[in-house]
Amino acid sequence: MALKILHIAPQNYAGMPYDFVQMHKEFGAKSNLLTLYRNSISFEEDICLDFKLPEGHRAKKWRDKKVLNQADSGLKYLKPENLPEKIYFFLRDEKNKNKIFKAVEEYNLFDYDIYHFDGGMDLFRDLRFAKELKKRNKKIVCCYFGSDLRTRGIFRELDEMSDLNLTVEFDHLKLYKSINYIYFPFDERKFAIKKRNNEKVKIIHSPTNRRYKGTDKILKVIGDLEKECDFEFILLENVDREKVLHIKSECDIAIDQVGGEMGGTGYGKNSIENLSMGIPTITEFSEDYLNFIRDNPFIHSKIESLKTNLHKLISYASLRDELSAKGRQWVEKFHSYSSVNELLMNIYEKNNII
Numbered sequence: 001m002a003l004k005i006l007h008i009a010p011q012n013y014a015g016m017p018y019d020f021v022q023m024h025k026e027f028g029a030k031s032n033l034l035t036l037y038r039n040s041i042s043f044e045e046d047i048c049l050d051f052k053l054p055e056g057h058r059a060k061k062w063r064d065k066k067v068l069n070q071a072d073s074g075l076k077y078l079k080p081e082n083l084p085e086k087i088y089f090f091l092r093d094e095k096n097k098n099k100i101f102k103a104v105e106e107y108n109l110f111d112y113d114i115y116h117f118d119g120g121m122d123l124f125r126d127l128r129f130a131k132e133l134k135k136r137n138k139k140i141v142c143c144y145f146g147s148d149l150r151t152r153g154i155f156r157e158l159d160e161m162s163d164l165n166l167t168v169e170f171d172h173l174k175l176y177k178s179i180n181y182i183y184f185p186f187d188e189r190k191f192a193i194k195k196r197n198n199e200k201v202k203i204i205h206s207p208t209n210r211r212y213k214g215t216d217k218i219l220k221v222i223g224d225l226e227k228e229c230d231f232e233f234i235l236l237e238n239v240d241r242e243k244v245l246h247i248k249s250e251c252d253i254a255i256d257q258v259g260g261e262m263g264g265t266g267y268g269k270n271s272i273e274n275l276s277m278g279i280p281t282i283t284e285f286s287e288d289y290l291n292f293i294r295d296n297p298f299i300h301s302k303i304e305s306l307k308t309n310l311h312k313l314i315s316y317a318s319l320r321d322e323l324s325a326k327g328r329q330w331v332e333k334f335h336s337y338s339s340v341n342e343l344l345m346n347i348y349e350k351n352n353i354i
Contacts, residue, residue, distance in 0.1 A: 002029055002030055003030070004031070004112040005021075005029050005112060005115075006033075006034060006109065006112040007031070008035075008115065008117050008122070009033065009034075009118035009121075010035065010036050010037055010119055011035055011036070011038070012039045012045060013119065014043070014268065015043035015269065016145055016184050017035075018043065018045075019187065020143075020184075020185055021033045021046065022185075032046050033045075033047065034046070034047045034109070034123075035047070035048045036049050036051045037050075037052075037053050041241050042242065043241070047107055049100065051096060074175065076152070076153030076154070077156040078154060078155055079156075089125040090125075093125050096124075097124070100123050100124070110136060113139060114141060114354075115140050116142075116143050117130070117140065117162075119143075119144065120143075120154050121148075121155070122155070127157055127161075140162045140164075141162065141163065141166060142159065142162045142164075143165075143166040143168070144169065145167075145168055145169065146268070149167065149172050150175065163352070164347070164348075166180050166181075167179045167180070167181055168183065170266055170286075170292055171266075180351075182340065182343055182347065183334045183340050183343065185335065185337050186273075188272075188328070188332055188335065191273065193277060193278030193324060194249060194278070196250065196251075196252055198232070201231045201253065202234060202250060203222075203234065203251065203253045203314075204234045204236065204254050205235055205256075206235075206236040206237070206270065210237075211261050213257040213260045214257055214259030214260035214261070215235075217258070217303050218255055218303075219235070221303065225307050225310055225311065229311060234247065234251065248277065251279055252279070252313075253280055253281075253282070254280070254281045255282045255310075256268075256281055256282065256283035258283065258284045258306050259284065259302070265284045266284075267281070274327070275328060276327075276331050278325070279324070280297075280299060280313060280327065281299065281327065282309060282313075283299075283300070297326040297327040
């Protein structure tokens, strides 16, 4: 009998939860993604409850405060900071409960074998859905994608209910000792390496958050390099995803994150898209991370070495071609659906999930 796997996430972060769903389906499972909030970057939706995120200056200030207070201070257990916050989340659950109960009934949400809480969050702040799952002897998996565990923290009670904890972020391994690392799944077959015949080498940087990606520092390096080299630099911000992919496909070099703050180091879906299209990609790694993913195709740069690395890539087309082929092969080996599914099934078996 086919496995039934439900992913639950606040949003379809960078499309990753939905990629897991697509991977499950490819290998015979029934799988769905239930999100609370619609994503804002045109990634696919499955079952979306379409709740409204609080907007405006006060809401942004509150979220920014959470990040600043918790970043780089070790693993946090999330709880309301004060009575008003506690009351807010209670009222939010009360407001949303009828819509959630309706979705549970309409989509038979108790009829799955494995439940992935992507981002480590329940449908309710008081975790009543997860508690009901445990009563029904369902398997619970918490999977963390980035700042959820790094800056926000985890729900102690949900963590205690979880049968397995996963992460796609290397720095989480130091924050949470009992978590399991997994490469995130990516369908590289949707992308192709194309021959580029640009008169000038095109370099692209497409940050979602300037502070995390080190954008202001990168721009200073680009300004200095323009005095020595002839190239075209493209900065893409707040651009439709399909347009970003089209523009990226025409570029020769990509810069992901260098000199960023609070966002960790390494790579994410943006970089894997680049490599799948054969675009040599520059990003920054910690020394431990580099040792963890040896023989990777990235050009590791600190802000001090970024100019030198860019100069070399601009100057030597043969180096770009070599890195282009290596990058695509690496994605296929570690991030393809087949590779990640095999790894996940092994982790499931080891932890008695299946």
